[in-house]
Amino acid sequence: MDYSFLKEYYSYFLSGSVIxxxxxxxxxxxxxxxxxxxxLMKRSSIAPLKWIASTYIAVFRGTPMLVQILIANGLFHQVVTLPPVTIGVLQIDFSRxxxxxxALSLNSGAYVAEIVRGGINAVNSGQFEAARSLGMNGPQTMRYIIFPQALRNILPSLGNEFIVLIKDSSLLSTLGIYELMNSAQIVITSSFIPLKPLYVAAVLYFFMTFVTSQLLKLWENKLGKGYIQVR
Structure with missing residues (x-):
């Protein structure tokens, strides 16, 4: 297969990957x-906070991300005016x-909330009692005792969420954001080559997700070194 078009258009794929x-x-x-x-809101004993967090998570997990992106664009595109920035050969419209x-962050937050809550729940309850016996208050217990242990529990799931976001960022092409997917579309339009630019984009997405997963594994192994789970 002839991929000679990359000599002319590789900069679009590179810039799109960076974005x-x-x-x-x-x-x-x-x-x-x-x-x-x-x-933390969902774990709170304050009923309104718990209700708000539960409702938020249910709404953002129960509706398509594409719909959320389009709604956010409709609400904020005309309100927020920001100057464009050029990265490589592509220009980013920050207003879009x-x-x-x-939208991506709010959606991700709903999933991360359940990941974090599960990680905290996985920490042995004796850790909370031990922290209280040392005179630590709630925030200190979370910061110094619970979160460091919960991080080890949630890192694989958090890594998976990051990998999903790399792929889901392609949805922003619907707003005209020149990320990798939209860069491939530009190459298709300019070169009149229908599929090969998409193959290149797919390989680059795989490369980014594979490298990310390997780096996260190294971090996970480093955190777990010398660590014994208390049960």
Whole structure:
């Protein structure tokens, strides 16, 4: 198969891959922050906080991400005006990118919340009692005792969520965001080659997710070294 078109268009795939990873990293950071807050709200003894968190998680997990992206774009595209930025050969319209990242982050937060809540629940209850016996309050117990142990429990699932986000970032192509998928569409339109640019995009998505999964495995092994789970 002839892939000579890459000599002319490789920069589009490279720039699109960079933008895809940038979107994914920003989204997982904000999604994790939202998820931790929601997980703590759902574990709270305050009924309204628990209800808000449960409702939020149910809504964002129960509706398609594409619908959420389109709604966020409709609500914020005309409200937030940001200057475009050029990355490589592609220009990013931040006025469109902002609602896209917001929707991805809010959706991810709903899934991360359940991941974090499960990780916290997996920590032995004796750890809470031991922290209280040492005079630690709730926030101190979470920060110094529970979260470090919960992180070991949730890292594989959190890694899977990051990998899913790398692939789901392609949905932002519906907003005209020039990430990897949209870059492949540009190449198809410019070169009149229908499938090969998509093959290249698929290989790049696989490369990004594979490398990410391997790096997360190394981190997981490092965290688990010398660690004995208390039951």
């Amino acid at each position: 895809t990873m940038m979107i994914s990293v920003v989204t997982i950071v904000f999604g994790t922050v939202f998820g931790v807050i929601l997980a 990118l902002f609602p896209g990242i917001l």
